Amino acid sequence: MSADWLGSLVSINCGATLGVYQGEVTSVDQASQTISLRQPFHNGIKCPVPEVTFSAMDIKELKILEIPNGVCRNSSSQGVPTDPCPASSGFSGRSTGAAGCGGPSSSAPMAVPRKASAVGRAVSQATPKKNGVKNGGGGPMKVKDDECFGDGMDPGLDTDFDFEGNLALFDKAAVFSQIDTSERRGNGARSRGTPGERTPSRYRHDENILEAEPIVYRQITVPQQGGKEYCTDSGLVVPSIPYELHKRLLSVAERHGLTLERRLEMTGVCASQMALTLLGGPNRLTPKNVHQRPAVALLCGPHVQGAQGISCGRHLANHEVEVILFLPNFVKMLESLTNELTLFGKTGGKQVSSIKDLPETPVDLVINCLDCHENAFLRDQPWYRAAADWANQNRAPVLSIDPPVSGQEQAVEAKWSLSLGLPLPLAESAGRVYLCDIGVPRQVFQEVGVSYHSPFGCKFVIPLHSA
Template sequence: MAADWLGSVVSINCGLTLGVYQGEVCSVDHASQTISLRQPYHNGVRCPVPEVTFSAMDIKELKFLDIQNTINKPSSGQGAATEPGSVPSGRHGQSNRITHPHATGSSSSSQPSTAPITILRRAPAGSSSSRGATQAAQKKSGVRNGGAGGPMRTKDDECFGDGTDEDLDTDFDFEGNLALFDKAAVFSQIDGTQSHGGRAQHHSTQGEQRPTSYRHDENILEGKAVIYRQITVPQHGGKEYCTDSGLVVPSVTYELHKRLLAAAERWGLSLERRLETTGVCSSQMALTLLGGPNRLTPKNVHQRPTVVLLCGPHIQGAQGISCGRHLANHDVEVILFLPNFLKMQDSVTSEVNLYSRTGGKQVANVKDLPASPVDLVINCLDCHENRLLREQSWYQSAADWANQNRAPVLSIDPAVSEQHQTVEAKWTLSLGLPLPLPEAESRVYLCDIGIPKLVFQEVGISYHSPFGCKFVIPLHRAHQSTH
C-alpha cells in the first residue's frame, strides 16, 4: 500500500543539522525504511539534485502539505503528520494512529483518510540516503578542488563538517522567500492600522485618537508654548532682529546701552574684563571667517592667514587690539594700524603692551599696510563719543585703504550713525544688545559680553539670553518697530 502515498507533497523535518525538506513523494521503500522526494526544496531553496532519499532514523517529523491526491484512496491514512522516525506504509502491524491531522492546503469538503501509519525503525547502520544533496554538492566542489578526495576537500570537512557546500551552486530563491513575508501586514502593524476591505482601520477603540508620530529630532514631551519675545526694553531703538530660532532681539539706543555698561561696571564687570571677553568672542568669530580648522592646521603653516586691524585711540580700538592679540596667539599673521601721534586712553596703552608681546606687526602709517588683498580686515576706527574722528586725514586714509583692498571687512561695535558707514563691512558684531545700525548689506552678529540678567533688570530691560550654547549668534533683520 506504499504506492498510495506516491504523488503526495510532504514536508520532512530532519532536525537542526539537516533542516527541512519539501517535495513530492516519488518512492517509498518499506524494506529499507526510506522515502524519496522528487524536485525537493531544502529550507525554502531548490535543491541542486532532482531527487533526495531519506531514512527513517533521520526523520524528526513528516507532514503532508497536500492530501488531495490521497482522498478517497483505499486504505488512506487518517493523519497528515507522522511521528518522528516514521515513513508512510500500507502495513497494519506496529501502527500508531494520529487522531488530529494537520493538512495545509486541503479542501474543506475533503474527508480525512483512515489508513494507519506504521512506524518502523532500523538499526543506525550506514549513512543516510537523505544526504544525497550534500554528497552531490561535495562532488561538484571536489572537482573544483582537485578531486573528491583532494586535500582541500579534506580540510574543509575537518574544519566545517559535512554540508558546507550544499547551496553554493544554487541561486537563492528571492521570490519564493519574499512570498513567505507578509509585508503589508507587518507595516500595518507598525503603523497601527489594519487593512480590511480596502479601507484602513485603526486598532484603537472608538473615540481614541491615534498617537502622534514624532521625528528623531522632535521633542516628545509636551511643554509650554514658546515665547519668542523674551527681551523687552523701556527705550526701543527703532529696529528689531531675530535669531535663527525665531527669538526677537530689539535694538537699544546708545544712551540705554551706555547706562547698561555703567551698571555692569558698578557690579564688577570692569572695562578690562569686557575688553577681554570682547577680544575672545570676536577673535573666535574671525577665526571661523578665516576658515577655521580647514585653514589653521599644522600642515598649512606656509599659508598663514593675514589680518589687518584698523584701530583708533579709544575703547573701540582697544577692543580690536584685544582681538588681534588672540588672533596672533592662534598663528594668524596680524598687522595692527594705530596712529601714534594722538593721545591714547589707558586701556588702549595696556592692550598695545600685551599685543607687542605676541610678535605681531604694528604700523602707524597707511603706506606701510599691504598693497595686495589680505584675508580679513577688522575695522575698529569709529568711536561712539567722538564723531569728529571721521574728518581727520588718518581716519579717511585708513578707510580708503580698507575699501580699496578688496578684502572682507568685520566691524566690531560700530558707532550709530544715520549716514552710510565709512568702511563697507560685510559683517558687523554688536555687543550685549544691538544698536540701531543703518540699513546696509552687512550681516549683523551679536556677542555675549557676560552681563548678568539682574543687571539688565536694573536698567529696566526684561532679559532672557538668546545665545543658547554659543557666545556669538547671527541676527536677522525683522520688521521696523513702531514702539
C-alpha cells in the first residue's frame, strides 16, 4: 500500500545535523526502507537537486502536510504509535498522522490542528502546485515565477484604468486662467518662481540667455583708410586698405616666413573652393554625373596674379573639373609662374596660347587673372584685348582673383571678385566682393599698424557687403 502515499506533501525532520526537508513523495521502498521526495526544500530553501532519498534510520519525525485527495494533515508525534502497520505502508520509519496504520482509507482520520509548525506553513506557501502547473500552465519558467513572486497578487491590478474619467477631472479652463494670472503678475513673462519673484524677459530661440559683454563690431582698425568699408554677414566691419599698405603687409609676411609659394598655394586652395561652390558643389560634382563635368576657362597673365590663377586651376583639375588655361607664350616668365605651370601640366588640364583655341561655346565659369596691380601697360597688348573680348562675349559668369584697385578700370566685368587678406577699394565692375584668408599672422598685421581680429570665423572665404 505504499503507492497510496505517492503525491503527498510531507515534512521530514532528520535531526539537528541534517535538518528538516519538505517535498512531494515520489516513492516508498519497503525493501530498502527508504522514501524519496521530489522538488525538496531544505530548511525552507529549495534544494539544487530535483529529488532526495531518505533512509528510515535518519528520520526523526515525519509530518504529512497534504495528501492527494486534498485533506491536509499535520500533527505532532505525541500520542502516535511509534510502530507503524507494515501491511499498510510498508515503511518502518517514525511517522505521525495518516502515515500510521489505517492508511488514507482509514475511517477515522486525524484532524489537522490549526497551529501547524512554522516549517510546515513555509513549505505550504512556497511549494508549487502538483506537476508544476499553476494558473493554467506555463512550464518551468512559470514555476520559477510563482516561486519568486508567490500567489499574493493584488486583484486591483486587473481593473482597467479609466482614462475618460480621469480626464474629466482636469479643469482646462481653470488651469489656463491660472497661467494667465501668473503671466500678468510677471509683466508678460511666465512666472516659475515665487509670486513676488521678478521673472526674466522672454528670449527667442536664436538668442543667448546668458548675459555677455556687448559685441564690438569694429574689430579691425587700419592706419590708412582705403576709402571704402565692408561688413561681414555677422556685422563685423572690414575696412579696405590702399595698395601701398597691402604691398607692405605682404612684404613683412614674407620676411616672417610666409613666402610667395605659400601664399600662392593658400590662394589657389581658397579660390578653387569658392569656384567649386559656384559650379554647383555637391549637386554638380558627384560620381553619378561624370558625363557632365563642369568646364572652366582660366585667363592668366605673366605675373603673380597669373600664378595665383594657375594654382587655382590645378586644384580644380584635381577635383575632376575640365580646365582650359590660356597663357600667351612669353620669352621670359617669373620662376613662380614656371613652377605653377609645371605642376598644372601634371593634372591633365589643357593649356592654350591663342584665343582661337578657347571654346566657342559658353563654359560654366571664367576665372580672370589677366590684370596686374602695377603693370597697367599690359592692357595695350593684343593678347590682353583679345582675351578680354572673348571673356565679355562668352556668356559665362566671371570670377576675378585679386583684381586691381578702383583707380584702374577693369576690362572684364566680373560677377564676383576675391580679395586677399584685407580688401582693396574695388570698383563697381568688380561685382560682389569676397575675402580670402591667406594665413597672415596677427603679429604681422600689428607690425604694419593694423589692429586685427580675424573676421573669418570657421571659414576661409567670406562674402563682404558694402557698409
